[in-house]
Amino acid sequence: MEKVQAQKDRVPALPDLFDFAGDSVRIRSxxxxxxxxxxxxxxHAQHRSGCTREGVERVLLSNRGKLTSYAIExxxxxxxxxxxxxxxxxxIGLVEFPEGIQVAGLIMxxxxxxxxxxQEVETITYTLYSNDAGQDVVTWAFRVLK
Amino acid sequence: MREVSIVGVGLHPWGKFKDKTFVxxxxxxxxxxxxxxxxxxxxxxxxxxxIYIFGGNAGHISxxxxxxxxxxxxxxxxxxxxxxxxxxxAIRMAYNSIAAGEVDTALAVGVDISPEGFLSAKSDxxxxxxxxxxxxxxxxxxxxYWALECRKRMAKYGTSAEDLARVKVVLSQYGSKNPNxxxxxxxxxxxxxxxxMVCDPLRLLEICATSDGAAAVILSAxxxxxxxxxxxxxxxxxxxxxxxxxxxxLRISALSAPAVAEAPLLSESYSASRAAYKKAGIxxxxxxxxxxxxxxxxxxxxxLETCGFCGEGEAEKMLRDGQTQIGGKLAVCPSGGFSSxxxxxxxxxxxxxxxxxxxxxxxxxxxxxxxxxLAMAQTYGLMGNSGTTILKI
Numbered sequence: 142m143e144k145v146q147a148q149k150d151r152v153p154a155l156p157d158l159f160d161f162a163g164d165s166v167r168i169r170s171x172x173x174x175x176x177x178x179x180x181x182x183x184x185h186a187q188h189r190s191g192c193t194r195e196g197v198e199r200v201l202l203s204n205r206g207k208l209t210s211y212a213i214e215x216x217x218x219x220x221x222x223x224x225x226x227x228x229x230x231x232x233i234g235l236v237e238f239p240e241g242i243q244v245a246g247l248i249m250x251x252x253x254x255x256x257x258x259x260q261e262v263e264t265i266t267y268t269l270y271s272n273d274a275g276q277d278v279v280t281w282a283f284r285v286l287k
Numbered sequence: 288m289r290e291v292s293i294v295g296v297g298l299h300p301w302g303k304f305k306d307k308t309f310v311x312x313x314x315x316x317x318x319x320x321x322x323x324x325x326x327x328x329x330x331x332x333x334x335x336x337x338i339y340i341f342g343g344n345a346g347h348i349s350x351x352x353x354x355x356x357x358x359x360x361x362x363x364x365x366x367x368x369x370x371x372x373x374x375x376x377a378i379r380m381a382y383n384s385i386a387a388g389e390v391d392t393a394l395a396v397g398v399d400i401s402p403e404g405f406l407s408a409k410s411d412x413x414x415x416x417x418x419x420x421x422x423x424x425x426x427x428x429x430x431x432y433w434a435l436e437c438r439k440r441m442a443k444y445g446t447s448a449e450d451l452a453r454v455k456v457v458l459s460q461y462g463s464k465n466p467n468x469x470x471x472x473x474x475x476x477x478x479x480x481x482x483x484m485v486c487d488p489l490r491l492l493e494i495c496a497t498s499d500g501a502a503a504v505i506l507s508a509x510x511x512x513x514x515x516x517x518x519x520x521x522x523x524x525x526x527x528x529x530x531x532x533x534x535x536x537l538r539i540s541a542l543s544a545p546a547v548a549e550a551p552l553l554s555e556s557y558s559a560s561r562a563a564y565k566k567a568g569i570x571x572x573x574x575x576x577x578x579x580x581x582x583x584x585x586x587x588x589x590x591l592e593t594c595g596f597c598g599e600g601e602a603e604k605m606l607r608d609g610q611t612q613i614g615g616k617l618a619v620c621p622s623g624g625f626s627s628x629x630x631x632x633x634x635x636x637x638x639x640x641x642x643x644x645x646x647x648x649x650x651x652x653x654x655x656x657x658x659x660x661l662a663m664a665q666t667y668g669l670m671g672n673s674g675t676t677i678l679k680i
Contacts, residue, residue: 154423155413170543178532181543184414189532209546210442212434213487218426221411221419230487233431235537241546245435245537246425258442280424 151277154223154269158182159281165204166264168244168281172200179242202244206236208260208285209243213253225270234283236262247282261286288386293678294507294516295324296641301469301500301628304400309339309346309501313353313398316501316634320394324505325515328357331505332390335377337397337633338368349398349633363390371580372527372666373397374502374636375559375674379525381506391509397638398501399631417540425542429669430486430494430583432539436552437488437585444600446588448488452479453606454584455492458620461613462627464653469498470627493584498629502637504644518648523661523677524566528558530671539669553593555673560594560665563675571595574677575659576646577617578639580667581624591619594665594675618656621646639664640676647680 151161159168171183174196180187181202188194211234217227232248234256248256249267267282297319299312321328336350345352350364363384369376374397381393413419421427440446456474463473474492482492505512506522513519530538533549551557564570571594579590588602596617597605605611611619622628622642625635643662645651664676 155420158420158424178545179543182420185417185541185543187532210435210438212431212438213484214426214428214431215484215486218422218428221422222426223423224426228426231426233425233427233435235435235544237546243535243537243544243546245421245427245542258438 150275151266151279152272154278154280159264160201161266161279166266166281167201167204168264170200170202170240170242171197173197179240181242181244200240202238202240202242205261205263205286206238208234208256208258208262209237210235210258211248211256223270232256234262236283247280249282249284251285256285289388289508291382291385291506291508291522292513292516292519293504293522293640293644294512294519295320295326295505296644297321297323297503298467298638298641299501300467301498301631304499307400309342309349309398309400310352310356312400312499312501313349313396314356316398316503317353317357317394317396320503320505323517324512326392326505326512329360330392330512331394332362333381333384333393334362334364335380335393335395336364336366337373337377337637338366339398339400339633340368341400341402353396369527369672369674370668370670371630371632372636372668372672372674373633374638374640375525375527375666375676378504378506378637378640378676379527379674382522382525385506385508392505392507392512394503394505395637396501396503397634397636399633400499401497401631417542420542421540429539430489432537433494433583433585434486434489435537436589437583440585440589441488444603446603448480449476450588450603450606451488451490451493451584452476454581454587455479455626457606457612458581458624458626461621461654462623465623465627468623468627469629489583489585495582495625496629498631500628500631500634500638502634502641504637504640518680520644520647520678520680523569523679524563525674525676526559526562526566527674528555528562530555531558538671541670551593553589553667555671556590556593556665556667559673559675563677567677569661569677574617574661574663576621576643576656576662577619578622578643578664579620580665581620581626582630582667586667587619590665613654613656621651621654621656636664636666636674639666640678643678647678
């Protein structure tokens with residue numbers, strides 16, 4: 142009951158980028174059936190040269206991936222990055238999904254000092270701030286799996 | 288295609304000039320270039336001007352605004368933008384226009400007055416502008432992108448924190464000897480290693496600042512102009528490159544990159560530099576002076592490899608062995624680099640060419656590279672922008 146309520150109260154900071162309606166959070170990517178390329182977001186089309194660009198389909202990336210790099214930002218990013226309070230220092234990771242694409246995102250709920258390339262991570266939502274309607278405005282993020 | 292030379296160069300100092308307009312600082316650079324070339328404004332037959340993106344509509348037609356100062360003569364004026372490779376684009380267009388015989392003498396100019404601190408998104412349409420996404424959804428200013436690549440490099444090749452600090456030490460030695468540099472302090476390894484961590488693993492002194500500045504270059508194939516010039520410098524090649532599919536670099540402002548590399552890292556720079564070597568009929572081993580885009584210590588190391596100056600994973604050794612210093616195998620950024628100047632987006636690539644040509648003309652005093660005959664200026668612009676200019680005397 143509580144879990145469903147929490148989901149109803151989350152809204153994405155920008156639409157069509159990730160899915161959190163189900164049990165797990167999944168980044169919404171696209172794949173071209175003709176050249177096999179995955180791209181994120183779906184409107185950042187990247188085809189192989191000569192591709193007919195036919196058969197682009199939306200796909201949800203796996204919920205789990207591998208950390209291929211990370212950085213720790215010690216200074217808050219200025220607007221339009223909006224958070225309810227300063228989150229610095231915060232982590233940013235590059236995660237490789239089994240589909241064959243690396244996606245960047247915040248690293249939250251993880252020990253930043255213990256980050257290491259190769260760690261398995263899962264995609265989560267992260268609440269940036271609450272809006273006037275009392276909803277949690279969220280983005281996608283990654284959490285290192287213990 | 289006929290041979291084209293640089294007959295005059297000019298700069299406005301690099302620094303912070305919030306109370307000036309881009310026209311004012313651009314005018315200084317152009318006036319200095321005309322004086323250096325000893326030609327009149329009426330001799331300029333085409334203008335290729337870097338777009339000044341923080342200047343509204345005026346900045347987008349910077350060339351016309353600058354032409355107005357010196358006198359509108361009805362000549363072709365083209366305004367060009369290629370992110371931090373903007374200056375390269377202007378030079379290449381000026382070169383091509385002259386080489387093809389359209390005009391004999393042309394001006395390439397770039398100006399920038401950057402807003403304070405972080406560079407932010409200029410639109411709010413996320414479907415159209417990826418900047419909006421990387422700001423709003425992931426809080427990723429530019430240094431994060433470089434930090435992510437740097438961390439990968441450290442894991443792959445064992446780049447140490449000391450290597451990153453050493454880059455700044457070497458660059459600052461030259462900055463301290465460059466009267467035009469904004470930052471003239473010579474740093475020690477300890478200074479740099481103790482500087483604030485900004486975006487781990489990159490520290491404050493390992494990331495370049497943003498600056499305001501303007502630079503101008505006058506190119507010509509006119510025998511009269513070349514004769515009047517004080518040690519004209521020949522352009523052996525001026526190329527541009529865009530990225531290749533399968534480039535694993537996480538490019539500003541993207542949020543994704545391929546997992547499997549099918550192209551080199553920084554493929555746009557790989558493309559531009561290889562095309563330049565081919566056009567100039569040289570190899571990296573022939574270059575005496577290199578001005579590379581040292582936005583961070585990572586760039587310095589990576590660009591040595593991307594442009595073929597050493598093998599993969601060997602840049603750190605090249606640096607540690609002193610081979611990137613004046614007197615070493617290759618003099619890298621004897622100007623002091625972005626590290627000592629800060630970056631003025633639209634002007635930076637032209638500034639690199641000014642510095643490189645000054646070396647060939649023997650004007651660099653305490654940081655002169657002995658017997659400099661061949662120089663190269665290499666740029667890096669977000670989302671797959673790059674240009675390479677090779678000069679010889």
